[in-house]
Amino acid sequence: MLPNDFVRLVDERGPALLLYARQWCHAPEDVVQGAFLKLVALRSPPRDVVAWLYRVVRNGAIDAGKADLRRQRRETATARPTRWFIEPALDGLDAEAAVAALRRLPVEEREVIVARLWGGLSFEQIAEAAGCSASTAFRRYSAGIDALRKELGVPCPNPSPNA
Structure with a gap:
């Protein structure tokens, strides 16, 4: 993929991909950026670049959303005061x-x-x-x-x- 094609793809598809990722996670910018980095790292571009980007963004956003939930659970559990006595x-x-x-x-x-x-x-x-x-x-x-x-x-x- 040529640099000009890549810049055009980011400009044209980036905002819609952000909106798409936002439904699953709180940091869609990271997910979309990661998808574009994966695209650049490919030896040969996928047959349908736009469909590929949406699939990668979807999977990344779902994973990021799950990670957010796990982190929130850990932080909530850690924030709870621990009992000094184990036995009631x-x-x-x-x-x-x-x-x-x-x-x-x-x-x-x-x-x-x-x-x-x-x-x-x-x-x-x-x-x-x-x-x-x-x-x-x-x-x-x-x-x-x-x-x-x-x-x-x-x-x-x-x-x-x-x-």
Whole structure:
């Protein structure tokens, strides 16, 4: 195909191909451009260039529309907040209430509790991550656990003998 013929084809058929592709996808320009690039890459032009372009644009637009839907589903699933607890109830603990109570804790206490219980970090590791001493990390952990127990109505499993 000669360059002048190609330019004329793009000018004459491009707008209609865009409209045709738009019914299946949100980025018809990309699909039409891809079809013209495929046409240029062919060793010999198809018997009916216009019909070939419409077929390639149709297939490309349908594929692009499917890809858009898959991407939207992935983004929607990723945007959903993940639960901190997998089980809805664990040994009588209401996961929703526990998450809500954890969110109401001061950030410093919540950070230490999450790092200790779910991260498995030692108090020394937590201290390094939080920029405090290990004893401060332990105090924050203890205060946070006590606050959670009170809010959730869970008694301390090992009450101190002095209490």
